[in-house]
Amino acid sequence: DIKGFAFDLDGVIADSARLHSKAWHQTADTVGTTWTPELAENLKGVSRMDSLEMILKAGGHENEYTQAQKEELATAKNTQYLELVKTLTPDDVLPGMKAFLDELKANGYKMSVASASKNAPTILKQLKVMDYFEGIVDPAKLHAGKPDPEIFSLAADVLGLAPANVAGLEDSGAGIQSINAAGELSIGIGSELSEAAVRFDRTDEVSLAAIKAKLA
Ligand code: BG6
Numbered sequence: 238d239i240k241g242f243a244f245d246l247d248g249v250i251a252d253s254a255r256l257h258s259k260a261w262h263q264t265a266d267t268v269g270t271t272w273t274p275e276l277a278e279n280l281k282g283v284s285r286m287d288s289l290e291m292i293l294k295a296g297g298h299e300n301e302y303t304q305a306q307k308e309e310l311a312t313a314k315n316t317q318y319l320e321l322v323k324t325l326t327p328d329d330v331l332p333g334m335k336a337f338l339d340e341l342k343a344n345g346y347k348m349s350v351a352s353a354s355k356n357a358p359t360i361l362k363q364l365k366v367m368d369y370f371e372g373i374v375d376p377a378k379l380h381a382g383k384p385d386p387e388i389f390s391l392a393a394d395v396l397g398l399a400p401a402n403v404a405g406l407e408d409s410g411a412g413i414q415s416i417n418a419a420g421e422l423s424i425g426i427g428s429e430l431s432e433a434a435v436r437f438d439r440t441d442e443v444s445l446a447a448i449k450a451k452l453a
């Protein structure tokens with residue numbers, strides 16, 4: 238029985254995946270890596286430094302930068318990302334997700350956040366949705382990011398629930414793998430998530446009734 242939900246943030250609650258992409262696209266241009274839709278998709282759910290490594294590798298530039306230069310590139314990306322984040326308001330909660338959070342709250346489900354982003358608290362505050370959640374997993378404390386199960390296991394701990402009683406929501410392939418490996422019910426939002434136990438094309442399709450219908 239599902240008693241709680243662990244939410245990814247970027248691309249699930251917040252319309253911020255496009256802002257990450259915009260900022261990383263600029264990084265790719267800076268280092269001379271061609272930006273492709275495939276690269277953009279593969280970066281979803283991946284931590285800041287791992288994302289930079291993937292961008293460098295995609296262009297064969299992985300050996301051209303020192304650790305200090307890599308940290309500078311990552312900091313520059315985050316500075317630009319935070320500029321874009323300033324424009325986010327409660328209207329940038331993705332379609333239907335506020336209603337879904339309200340539905341879960343009204344029905345006594347517990348909620349936590351399992352985002353790879355160190356900026357998650359900032360964004361949740363800006364979207365005015367912080368109060369829905371029992372807690373947020375701190376990605377700085379992880380030994381391994383998505384697709385490792387650690388973050389979604391910790392998101393179940395935050396809820397005080399066994400993984401079997403938790404459903405995870407994700408827009409990334411790495412995130413769906415993390416949920417599955419944690420032994421939770423995976424709910425994918427997006428077209429490319431074939432490993433998700435339940436899948437929706439868009440956030441505005443997600444509701445308790447729609448999840449139950451897909452599981453039946
Ligand atoms: C994930 C995003 O939620 O967080 C990634 O999907 C992002 O695109 C990652 O790179 C890390 O975010 P931040 O804000 O800590 O750089």
Ligand code: MG
Nearest residue numbers: 245247248408
């Ligand atoms: Mg995401």
